[in-house]
Amino acid sequence: MKLDEAKEKFIQAWGVLGTSWGISRTMAQVHALLLVSSQPLSAQEIIDTLSISQGSANMNLRALIDWQLIEKIVKIGERKEYFSAEKDMWEITRRVMRERRKRELEPILKMLEDVKTIELSEKDKKEIETKEEIEQKNKEIKEFKEMMQQIDSFANRAEKALDVMIKASESKIVERFLK
Amino acid sequence: MKLDEAKEKFIQAWGVLGTSWGISRTMAQVHALLLVSSQPLSAQEIIDTLSISQGSANMNLRALIDWQLIEKIVKIGERKEYFSAEKDMWEITRRVMRERRKRELEPILKMLEDVKTIELSEKDKKEIETKEEIEQKNKEIKEFKEMMQQIDSFANRAEKALDVMIKASESKIVERFLK
DNA sequence: ACAAACTTTCAAATAAGATTGAAATTGTGT
DNA sequence: ACACAATTTCAATCTTATTTGAAAGTTTGT
DSSP states (O other), X not given: XXXXXXXXXXXXXXXXXXXXTTOOHHHHHHHHHHHTOSSOEEHHHHHHHHTOOHHHHHHHHHHHHHTTSEEEEEXXXXXXXXXXXXXXXXXXXXXXXXXXXXXXXXXXXHHHHHHHHSOOOSTTOOSOOOHHHHHHHHHHHHHHHHHHHHHHHHHHHHHHHHHHHHHHHHSHHHHHHHO | OOHHHHHHHHHHHXXXXXXXTTOOHHHHHHHHHHHTOSSOEEHHHHHHHHTOOHHHHHXXXXXXXXXXXXXXXXXXXXXXXXXXXXXXXXXXXXXXXXXXIXXXXXXXXXXXXXXXXXXXXXXXXXXXXXXXXXXXXXXXXXXXXXXHHHHHHHHHHHHHHHHHHHHHHHSHHHHHHHO
């Protein structure tokens, strides 16, 4: 099998995998293409190779830059912009971890802020209830608060753990040890 | 704010978060509802509370069981099936990790199997090329192989690391230490 | 064996998300 | 200031994933 076929196979596969990683097929394909290109590519080259539109190329390239998975390269004396992917898997992983922490963990913490500040009390009850009903209600309130507390402390720990992992993996010593 | 409002807020938020975790909105909402229910719920109760169809309820409940995030409960003397969520965040995390490893990591390894078995050689060339071109081609082949190798060893390490984390978190000692 | 209660299936409808393509905008050299 | 190349935007369109709802299937008690 020739190099170009292998590259194409890789791009296809990376595109499929991307979808299960919450990344759109095209974004993953653009990333894959840049991962296996030995030199930076222009937007036009990407458009031609993957048969996508200018608009899509632009959008996906911007998103990849946002994730810090690729960067713009400007060649002196040239007007076109070129794009080049970070090729170190450790660096890629760190950047994906950072981005996902931002997108996935922070919203949880924010949501819990909201839910936790509300005052849960049985005082609002309008109806006369039996002792059993009131106790059941109190039990439910307690359980709900515990669940929220559990999620909150979990999310906080996860955030700290991620921090540690990211920082640790940045250390040359740890990296060498793992490699 | 009353308990039911708080629960609803949580369910809504969990649903939104689910989408960025590659879980459908409804599946996440069903999960959230069961997380904050102090007793198991029947399919009908879930359908009514979330205003979803029977079909959707059935499908999403099945998926959650598949992920081992909820389980069926049969009450003696009752025909209906009830559903109850695992409520320990550590257990939830382990199960999600297992499921995601299966879905996300294994396909990568499988794809690399394919790409790596192909023989990359410059022998197929039909055209006469300059020495420089041949050298460039060889360099590209080398780089491509290195990239594949990097991804492969990364994926393997990630799989092992996940294993270690899952196993470690199952240990009561580590769990207590982290808590 | 039947009816009632409940669950599952699946083709069609819907909703959510991604892509296109044409037009607008930006930047560069003359 | 103009022309040209490149980039960006965005409403319309297309794709894909999810949900629905009605019908079929299952299980249980009589």
